[in-house]
Amino acid sequence: MNILQAKVLKSCLNSEEKVLYLPGNLSQFQMALILAESSKFNSFIFANKYETLARDYVNKNSSSKVKFFLTETSVADFLPIIDKVVVFFGAVTPFIINSFGKIILTCLRTRTPLYEVPHGLFQTGQNLVDNSRLINTDSFYDGVGENLPSLTNVKLSWYGENGFGYPRTVLKDAYPARVIPKFTLVTSNTNWFLYSLSDKRMFYKVLFDYAKRNSDEIFIWCPHPAELLPNTLSHSVIEFRPSNLLLYGLHNDIYFYNIESTDDLIPYCEYGISTVSTCLLDYEMHSKRVNIFNCAGVKNLIAAFNHASAFNSSKEISHNAKIINTGMLKNFDALKFDQLLSQEVSKENFIDYNYLAAYV
Structure with a gap:
């Protein structure tokens, strides 16, 4: 108090x-x-x-x-x-x-x-x-x-x-064991100017196709807040997502008690599907396998990573993607x-x- x-x-x-x-x-x-x-x-x-x-x-x-x-x-x-x-x-x-x-x-x-x-x-x-x-x-x-x-x-x-x-490396060992369902985590920030309108459409199409083909999996999606703004493509396509692609949040499709942010979900996921974002450092910190969406705007950024699995079609997404190593993670x-x-x-x-x- x-x-x-x-x-x-x-x-x-x-x-x-x-x-x-x-x-x-x-x-x-x-x-x-x-x-x-x-x-x-x-x-x-x-x-x-x-x-x-x-x-x-x-x-x-x-x-x-x-x-x-x-x-x-x-x-x-x-x-x-x-x-x-x-x-x-x-x-x-x-x-x-x-x-x-x-x-x-x-x-x-x-x-x-x-x-x-x-x-x-x-x-x-x-x-x-x-x-x-x-x-x-x-x-x-x-x-x-x-x-x-x-x-x-x-x-x-x-x-x-x-x-x-x-800074978040100080939290690496701060996550207790949780009894929650197995899930694949989707992290995106397609609001970034490096993704053209055609790139955004491709990302959503590939993501939805992959989720439909893997209907036995639970996919939890954490979009960037700006992707939920009205009059954005991302906001428009959300209602067409497959039933096993769940929006995370207290007032959305799924929520785990006391896990508030995307960063805090990462330690518990099976593997990830992501755009290029800061979340990649948290995936790396927890030694997670990540499939990273690739397109012209970010291909040079992905190429600069030490180890990474990139995709631009649903067939290129894998449960066994490489464990991400950006070469940019340093302990606080x-x-x-x-x-x-x-x-x-x-x-x-x-x-x-x-x-x-x-x-x-």
């Missing part, structure tokens, strides 16, 4: 450095929890839209040092004493403007250091470029065409020589993360990014 107790404050001075995390979705919120708990810094998380989860976390973790801001006003009250801000995005997007616009703008104006950590395995502005000549960073269909500059001062990475590792190193977060940011480092304040 969050039992409140007061004490007399003898000094207003506090030398501990304070870090604010700004997660933009559930996956990022969970990642922020891992980073904040493991870090030496005094950590705060803006629980934007996740107040219930924050309250539940506080009740279940009485010894936790992490604190949560529940409102934007609360962030505003304490922002003058925040030393560093960690974000999971690097570009100006409608979502950022709507959710964190005032906070980011204040950081830019006050020159509070901003540190970007990845939110995905492949991410524009981090480790992904495309050849699009029609640039639309708001689109699910047009590309970016260049390496996207960041509104932050420092970009951190999960892998490579200076990578601090994939909390000391390395703190070391990277301790990098000094010179005042000159802000000059190139102040123009972004006009758009936030």
Whole structure:
């Protein structure tokens, strides 16, 4: 329980450095929890839209040092004493403007250091470029065409020589045995601009054909939230899915108690069918066999993996696909993360990014 107790404050001075995390979705919120708990810094998380989860976390973790801001006003009250801000995005997007616009703008104006950590395995502005000549960073269909500059001062990475590792690796042994039916897991993010309309149609056709041909299997489908938006192809085809292809979620076709996210389903699946997504790191972490949908937009990404099974027809999907090895999975190193977060940011480092304040 969050039992409140007061004490007399003898000094207003506090030398501990304070870090604010700004997660933009559930996956990022969970990642922020891992980073904040493991870090030496005094950590705060803006629980934007996740107040219930924050309250539940506080009740279940009485010894936790992490604190949560529940409102934007609360962030505003304490922002003058925040030393560093960690974000999971690097570009100006409608979502950022709507959710964190005032906070980011204040950081830019006050020159509070901003540190970007990845939110995905492949991410524009981090480790992904495309050849699009029609640039639309708001689109699910047009590309970016260049390496996207960041509104932050420092970009951190999960892998490579200076990578601090994939945060979710700390959870590898945290999954208890469960009595649940055997199932094949389907993870998709066809909302990505690297999948053309014809690629999307092909993925759904192949997936549905394979599920129909294997009617004795249970398939659990976890689409990206953006795939469920109205007026999308994915939203339109969902109602035509085979009866053994079940949407996961508390209010959908199937749900397992206390398993809320796609990442937490992966340890329990028999094998996977997936598009190129961050989920591949979790499949790899749990040594799972995965069939990865291949098309022109992602073929070079798949080719960069050490070991992977790719498909673009239902006949190429197999129960005995290769155990995925991306070559990009690195165990999380909390000391390395703190070391990277301790990098000094010179005042000159802000000059190139102040123009972004006009758009936030």
